[in-house]
Amino acid sequence: MEKLHTSIPPQTTHNLSWNLPHWDDVTRAQNENTLGYPRYQLHSMIQRLTDILKDKYAKDNEKCLVFPSYTVAKRVREYIKFHNSIAISSTTTRLKVRILQLSTSEPLNDEERIWKRVCKVAVVFINEEYYHLMWEYWQLTGEIISSRVAEYVLHELFIIEKSTKTRDNNNSGSHTDDVNESNSKPGQGNTIEYIETRFGRSLNFMLADKAKRLIKKRIATKVVDLENDTLNDRDENDYMLNMDLMNLHNFNDDSDEDSEFEDEYNRSHNPTNNSDNHNNNNNILQSLIPAEPMNPGFNDIPESDSNLSLPSSVATQQQQQQLHHHQLINFNRDIYLFPSGMAAIHLAHRTLLYLDNERINRLRIPSNQQSPSKKKTVILGTCIPDTYKLISKFNDFHFIKSSGQQGLEDLKDILHSGEQILAVFIEAPNVMNKFEMINLIDLKKLSELFGFNIIIDESNGGFINIDGLIYCDIMVSSLGKLFSNYDITNNEEDHDVMAGSLIVNPQGKMYNEIQTFIKEDYEDLLWCEDAIHLEQNSRDVINKNNRINKTTLTLMQDVFIPNKSQFKEIYHPSLPHSGQETYDLVKCKKHGGYGGIILLTFHSLEEAKQFYNNVKLYKSIGLGTNLTLLWPYYLGMDTKEYELKYGCEFDKTMIRICIGLEDPKVLSDTFLNALKKYSI
Known part of the structure; x- marks a missing residue:
């Protein structure tokens, strides 16, 4: 445990954390930007891929980063040019951002589909003088590639190239934008040996889509094993949830499709597994693996914990009845998955900025009059610095230090001044403010009265401990805790995964408008291997x-x-x-x-x-x-x-x-x- 920079868990390839056992190690890592977290320091797999691409395609004095899609790369280019606009006019160096799009080949048959999938990435090249802006986008937006993506691209593109000693566009599926093929440097990087072969692995890429479907179900219901209801007239994707998201009513699950997933998964991972457990008649969607081993002393965990009753001074019984009504959540429609929690936050705020621009366009008046102003976002509470920087980079904002009652009063002062605000962003609970937490009931009332949106980041609270969805329009969360670090002690595979989620409240005041933008803008950038491991991690969250x-x-x-x-x-x-x-x-x-x-x-x-x-x-x-x-x-x-x-x-x-x-x-x-x- 004392060894510096060992992976956590130990001896894992795709870990998200590295050990810093002494206080001085943290100080040194902070000064050297080597904290190890994927958004703060490139994973060794990603660094290796980046180095190869730099050697092969970069011009003099250029550096590069790999992003998960061409669309993201274009946003990177816009970000760099916008935030460097002043510097461009005062320097002799012409700012040019080049993008190279790479794609692995498609599987040729059903057998290849088990271990092969098209993976497209976009490489952004920039003069090293401006590299800090590109790195800033990587760190703040979380629109990054995972170590498994880098591993796959390294194998599929560069090992194939090494064996053929040629660059075949048809085989590699390589496409370019702004990068001329004549600028490449054949032969460089070809001496790199790939440390692990993908062939022979038991992981089945064809399970990825169903894995994502199951993850969304578990987020929507906050349970693992769901009982089928006898009613068959409900949309198979709709879940009738009590607003405390605990009582599930009239649930009709399309379990046949999921049973195929379970059977195929268990066959590939445990061929000797007795299938009787999946053929019983108790109408229960089974957990896909046995319950994790229980340590002594945990067998007496109660089925449920009683909650303290709400003080009458805080919420009357009538208010509670109004709040705890039912809503429909469609897990395919209302829940989105991301490669990181910050990517979810980025899309949430980008969505509201788009809606505000649409409002301004509708209200545009003749040029001789004052144009409508943009609405500001309120950051309520001292949130993690990356979130603060992200919001402040993309919009004007108000910062309110307190995330408790004083913060609510400060927010009222802004609203009572007559200023209209776009949204309030909060973390619930707020760790930087030592768990200080605003009264969400009162905040919700203000939002209905003054017409602003609420974004809640509940990463610190967790899906199962608190329910903030009914008090907000969009809820975001990191999936790097309960949905990660699967118990690898009895499993040879490496399950650590970074991911995030976004849920749109179906009863939010701008639900249709929010969904319209997200459906057009959202890209599913969660890589298939990450999704499969994430699904495995999510089975025993309760x-x-x-x-x-x-x-x-x-x-x-x-x-x-x-x-x-x-x-x-x-x-x-x-x-x-x-x-x-x-x-x-x-x-x-x-x-x-x-x-x-x-x-x-x-x-x-x-x-x-x-x-x-x-x-x-x-x-x-x-x-x-x-x-x-x-x-x-x-x-x-x-x-x-x-x-x-x-x-x-x-x-x-x-x-x-x-x-x-x-x-x-x-x-x-x-x-x-x-x-x-x-x-x-």
Whole structure:
């Protein structure tokens, strides 16, 4: 666990996190931009592909990055030129962005379709002087390629080329835009050996589309095994969900199609598997693999957790009845998947900007009069810096520091001034604000009264713990925790996946307009291998979530609270000073809990360093799932603009702990041992 920059989980190829075991390692990585997270540092597979493409196609003083589609590459070009428009007029260097589109060959027969699929990527070349703008787009928008895409392209394009010693456009399917074939450099990169062959793998690419379908179902319903209803008159893709998204009514699943998926998957992964489990008559859509192994002590997890009743002062019974009505969610129509959570945020905000431009075009008046102004986005709460930068790069905005009651009052001041706003973006709960959480019921009322949209990022809360969908128009989330880090201890495959999702609220005020734009603009850029692994990761999300919730509360009660004198403060949504009251308003009644993120602040920076260095667990910027991860939260973030422009103060002693699936007793002993080493 102490080795620097080892992959997490260990000995994996497509990991999302790298170990930084000591405080000084984090400081050094921050200064050198080597934090390891895929949006902050190129994965070795992507770096290798980039180097080959640079050697083969780049002109002098050019650098390149690989993006998942030609459409994304054109957005990169627009971004670079727009944000460098002033510099272009004041420099003698002419800014030129070149795009090379590459495509792997199509499968020739059914046998090849099992392991082969067309993969199109776009390579953007730019003078190295402007490379930082292209890298900024990569980091902020999350429209990136995964390590599995890079691995596949490396094999399909460059190993074939190595064997033929020629470049055949028909075989490679290569297409160019702005890049002339005569500028290529044949022979360069051909000595690179590919480290792993794809042939003989058990992964079946033909399962990808159904894998995505199952992922969307699980996001929509927040369950894994769904009981069929006897009614057959409902659209097979429509789910009647209670607004707390826990009670499922009148569900009719087209289980025959999914059974084909299950049977084919189990045949390819476990030929000796007894198929009797799939032929029973209990009308249940089976989980595609057995439940993950249960550690001792977890068998008594309750089927559901009771939720605290809402205080009458916060929401009356009538208000609750109005809010907890039913809605139809079509998982094929209303849920979208992305290669990262930031890509989902990017599309959400791009959608609202488009709708605002349409509003302006409708209201255009003669040129001798003042044109309608663009509406601003409100960033409510100190969200992660990347989200703040993304929104600020693409639109004028208001920043409100507080994500709690004070933030709501500040928002009212803006609205009461007569200014119309485009949208409010919030994280629920807000980790940077130590779990401070706005009253979503009150925010929803304001949005209905003043006509603005709400975007909620619920990555920190998780699909199963809270339900923010009824309070927003668009909900986005990273899928890098519960839907990632599948337990690889009994499986040789590497399952770590970065992904994101976006859900459009069917009862949102601009649902039709939002869907019209997204359907035209959305590209499915989630690579087939990533989707298949993501589906595998998603099968036991209820069980994983319950275990994490229970372990976290156990650690709070047995370790952290009894030793609270050793900390300056402890933050967790289960504590009153961490926004428990407003969290409980949207906490799911069944299976919902307070999550696995604990924040600790210390009396001195030295104590924080000692604790971090002494805990014998993995340490990384990621959220993890199976493995508990520690991270010096504010130290690993670029908070300079928050501090200089808005006077935000961040306690650099704060450590974020993301609880995993380990045995609670082992975790308790680990943390207690670390506390003893620096206790006075």
